[in-house]
Amino acid sequence: MTHFWLSPPENPDRYVLGNVHIPRDLCALKPGPDGWCNADVIIENGAIGAVMPTGTAPPDLPFTDAGQSILLSGLVDCHTHLDKAHVAAFETFTPGDLASAIEAMTRQKQTWTRQSLAARVEFSLNSAWAYGVRAMRSHVDGSPGALGFVTEVMVEAKQRWQGRIDLQLSSLANINYFEDDQFRDEVFAQAQIQGRFGAFLMGQPDLLLRLIPLFEMADAYGLDLDFHVDEGLDPALKGLEAVAYAALQTGFKGTVLCGHCVALSSYNRERRERVIDLALEAGLHFVALPSSNLYLQSRTPDNVPTLRGMGPVARLAARGVPVSLGADNVRDGFCAFGDFDPMAVLNLGAQVGHLHEPARDWAGLITTNPARTMGLKWNGKIETGAPADLVLFAARNSGEMNLRGVPERIVIRRGEWLNVAPPAFSELME
Ligand SMILES: [Zn+2]
Numbered sequence: 001m002t003h004f005w006l007s008p009p010e011n012p013d014r015y016v017l018g019n020v021h022i023p024r025d026l027c028a029l030k031p032g033p034d035g036w037c038n039a040d041v042i043i044e045n046g047a048i049g050a051v052m053p054t055g056t057a058p059p060d061l062p063f064t065d066a067g068q069s070i071l072l073s074g075l076v077d078c079h080t081h082l083d084k085a086h087v088a089a090f091e092t093f094t095p096g097d098l099a100s101a102i103e104a105m106t107r108q109k110q111t112w113t114r115q116s117l118a119a120r121v122e123f124s125l126n127s128a129w130a131y132g133v134r135a136m137r138s139h140v141d142g143s144p145g146a147l148g149f150v151t152e153v154m155v156e157a158k159q160r161w162q163g164r165i166d167l168q169l170s171s172l173a174n175i176n177y178f179e180d181d182q183f184r185d186e187v188f189a190q191a192q193i194q195g196r197f198g199a200f201l202m203g204q205p206d207l208l209l210r211l212i213p214l215f216e217m218a219d220a221y222g223l224d225l226d227f228h229v230d231e232g233l234d235p236a237l238k239g240l241e242a243v244a245y246a247a248l249q250t251g252f253k254g255t256v257l258c259g260h261c262v263a264l265s266s267y268n269r270e271r272r273e274r275v276i277d278l279a280l281e282a283g284l285h286f287v288a289l290p291s292s293n294l295y296l297q298s299r300t301p302d303n304v305p306t307l308r309g310m311g312p313v314a315r316l317a318a319r320g321v322p323v324s325l326g327a328d329n330v331r332d333g334f335c336a337f338g339d340f341d342p343m344a345v346l347n348l349g350a351q352v353g354h355l356h357e358p359a360r361d362w363a364g365l366i367t368t369n370p371a372r373t374m375g376l377k378w379n380g381k382i383e384t385g386a387p388a389d390l391v392l393f394a395a396r397n398s399g400e401m402n403l404r405g406v407p408e409r410i411v412i413r414r415g416e417w418l419n420v421a422p423p424a425f426s427e428l429m430e
Pocket of ligand 1: 080081139228259328329
């Protein structure tokens with residue numbers, strides 16, 4: 001039985017989760033002088049019955065005093081790679097940069113079997129579930145060397161987890177491969193099952209010309225787009241501009257998500273703001289991936305840390321661009337760290353991206369913003385009528401949230417306190 005630092009409600013169908021701290025972006029109440037919404041949340045039959053200022057909940061309801069613990073809606077991650085996750089449990093990768101990681105993973109994936117892939121995906125989803133994740137998007141390797149069963153295993157996982165984690169899939173391959181007509185047809189066949197597709201953009205020539213037909217095809221089939229863009233520090237990278245121009249020129253109506261955009265942080269101020277203007281005009285969405293960026297940027301064989309970077313999250317948010325944080329690669333050739341815990345990603349991303357008061361002012365990066373990007377039914381606001389899918393942390397403010405790694409949490413689904421923990425490492429078998 002999981003140990004909770006608070007006593008679980010006797011009747012999960014009707015109780016008050018009282019005296020909680022909710023970030024203002026997730027709550028309609030007026031924040032107090034400390035910037036937090038101090039609230040009593042009434043939970044009724046799996047949903048949120050009401051959110052009231054602390055001390056005003058009806059006295060006849062059973063009351064759990066959370067002692068100003070931080071309450072978030074179920075966590076959301078719009079950029080992961082479940083198909084690659086945890087392969088480093090079975091193989092040691094030579095440390096290198098992005099190009100060497102791509103090479104190593106291209107070779108390594110030939111060892112996957114249907115069973116080993118399914119086991120790694122299940123392990124990853126069990127971890128995410130224990131951390132309070134309610135929805136996530138995973139890229140699915142769609143490059144020509146990809147094994148035929150990868151999409152099938154991912155679609156099976158999506159179906160198996162329906163009702164617990166809303167799993168979206170998005171095919172991924174280098175945009176160079178799209179020159180081949182047969183390859184393009186195969187991607188579209190997969191994309192219609194997955195609902196979206198994307199490509200890896202990293203300094204290829206004539207990007208706008210290559211992108212236009214992808215936008216036209218996505219538009220014709222009503223698909224969303226999800227790109228890996230400019231995953232490097234070199235200011236000569238200009239994939240993001242190409243994506244924005246392609247969206248504008250084609251009048252694309254779907255959602256376009258741009259992952260990474262590290263180079264945007266390397267541009268001078270004038271150029272960065274001009275590109276963000278374009279992104280705004282094109283309606284692009286963004287996701288920054290601090291863990292893999294820290295791992296790969298400027299990595300050289302002599303292991304001397306020099307330049308690091310990630311997308312300019314605070315700047316994008318200040319300009320009103322939808323931006324999220326994601327786990328990206330977990331324990332594979334691209335990144336040896338991570339565990340699909342969005343709060344750990346926020347703590348790290350806040351440190352790398354100079355985000356002040358992360359738990360109070362940036363919780364939207366792992367809740368409401370990715371929910372909007374993914375087009376989820378629930379926007380992640382803790383309000384009357386929303387599902388009681390919540391995560392309560394044993395921390396009262398941003399400082400306490402990151403002082404001891406990541407604090408204990410209580411995952412609440414449909415009002416019920418879950419007895420869950422991340423799976424034992426021994427569950428990962430070759
Ligand atoms: Zn990625």
